[in-house]
Amino acid sequence: MPTSHADARYGLTGTMRATPGNRDAVVALLLRDVAELKPAGCHLYVVGLDPEDADLIRVTEVWDSRQAHRDSLQLPSVRAAIAEAMPMLTGEFTRTEFSAVGGLGLPE
Numbered sequence: 001m002p003t004s005h006a007d008a009r010y011g012l013t014g015t016m017r018a019t020p021g022n023r024d025a026v027v028a029l030l031l032r033d034v035a036e037l038k039p040a041g042c043h044l045y046v047v048g049l050d051p052e053d054a055d056l057i058r059v060t061e062v063w064d065s066r067q068a069h070r071d072s073l074q075l076p077s078v079r080a081a082i083a084e085a086m087p088m089l090t091g092e093f094t095r096t097e098f099s100a101v102g103g104l105g106l107p108e
Contacts, residue, residue, distance in 0.1 A: 041068030
């Protein structure tokens with residue numbers, strides 16, 4: 001577990017809204033090449049469905065650093081998934097950044 005805030009990892013949680021009928025297709029794109037994120041510095045990548053909103057998708061991520069996350073956005077598989085998903089999204093996004101200082105599932 002990190003011993004100080006300086007050792008914290010970069011965390012991000014957010015939502016995106018799919019256009020009606022496209023939620024499952026967007027989720028499939030978000031999960032398609034998920035294994036490629038680990039070597040890029042990703043420790044946690046969870047895609048979830050909102051039980052009260054059939055079009056809302058929730059994503060929580062923990063990375064080695066903010067820069068590792070930014071760099072991951074340049075991976076060909078990530079760029080392709082974003083390009084394929086964007087037409088199926090409404091443009092409604094939320095985003096919250098946090099410092100992940102420890103917890104179950106994160107490496108010591």
